[in-house]
Amino acid sequence: MNSKDIWRSVLYVILFVALFVLIQSISLVIGTQIVALLRGSEAVNGVNLSKDGECLAITAVISSLITFGLFVGMRWAPVSGNYLKTRPWGVLCWAALLGLGSILPMEFIFEKINLTMPSETEAMFESIMKVSWGYVALGVMVPIAEEVVFRGGIQRVLQNVLGERNHWIAIMVPALIFGAIHFNLAQGIHAFLIGLLLGWMYYRTGSILPGFVLHWVNNSVAYLMFNLMPHMNDGKLIDLFHGNDRMMYGGLFFSLCIFLPTLFQLGMRMKRAKEQR
Template sequence: MNNKNVLSAALYIILFVSLFVLIQSLSLFAGSQFVSLLRSPQATNGVDMIKDGESLAMTAVVSSLITFVLFVATKWAPVSRNYLKTRPWGVFIWSGLLALGSILPMEFIVEKINLTMPEGTQAMFESIMKVSWGYIALGIMVPIAEEIVFRGAIQRVLQNALGERNRWIAIVIPALIFGVIHLNLAQGLHAFVIGLLLGWLYSRTNSILPGLVLHWVNNSVAYLMFNLMPQMNDGKLIDFFHGNNRMMYGGLFFSLCIFVPALFQLWKETDKGKK
């Protein structure tokens, strides 16, 4: 591990995070200004909410696209088809299953710690989730932008600077930053844990694609649950099981029966790919 390389990596990480936050902040500001222009005094709250959601979702799509183009064009996050040539379809499937198996346990942990999102953040996400553009934003474009920045750029630079011996440091630091930028404990804890899984997948494959599948499934399930089961949006995990504790713990056990084998299979598959 070379001190000069570590310093260079630290400076790059500061640059990457600063640009990511700047693009997100400017897009959020532009979106909020656009929303205020679209608001009509004669409109009902429902109409206003749809306008708000569409505007915020579209600005999220644009900011994610700008982030993607910037990081790929500058080669801060190199993109190639090399990993796809290995035909890693099994890795993709297990990555999706890993995401599915993590959803209920993570929700259970967040509830037990008694963490909730700030009301403003909750309202913003709800307005985005209610529109079709919301899925393009939160389900597709945001995962792409975040994986490009946090794994394709930040973790790649750290791995190169720290070497194989310190690979877990290169996994934990991007996951920690990923959690912190969410600016609230409820989302931050979930982002940190998911970030560890995403970072582990990247370190095993040197590709953002398996993590992108995991991220996409995680966000897609959240979007589907919000729209298919609106009664759950203000509820607890126990409400999903109609107040039945036995069913809830059975659901958690079933989730772990997906999560643990998926983790094991990914460890095997990615090890085979390395060899």
């Protein structure tokens, strides 16, 4: 590892983050124009499309497609079927369970330290989740784009230059950037913690697929809860259990009974998957 390689990697990381943010900005303009054309000029008179749920959802889909195409096309985040050849079905199932097991404990911790999203950010997500494009955007496309950039792009570059001895730095840096680009403390800390898990899975497998499964489950549960349990949108975790403390702590204990064994299983199975590659 020499200083030239390190600086080259730093420049790549800056480039990847800048492109990620730039693509989102450009896509907002494109998405606004598409919605305006679909609705007609009369229908959008006096409406701020940059805060419209349908416009934001279409923007997220467009930016995710552009991001995926650019990073894969430029081979900044190489994609192949090599990992699937190891038949990692157990790893993918456990990754989904890890996503499920992390939701209640994370929510409980954030409530205890009194972390909430800014009202404008919360309103933006609610507007996206109310429209038909919402799940395609937040549940599928955004996780794909973010895993391609932060794990397949940034973490891959850092792992190559830092080597095996410093692999946790290569995991932590993308997680920190992943948290920072959410631009608020509540989402930022959550993204950082989840980013550590995603980075760990990428390091062990060399594939974004397990991380995508966890990311997809996490976002999908949020979408489902918003639409199936609307009374929870402004509520606390205790409201999910109808105000019953015993049930809430039972739910947390059950979640930990999923989360902790799942970590152990993934540690064992991803090690074997890595050795098979």
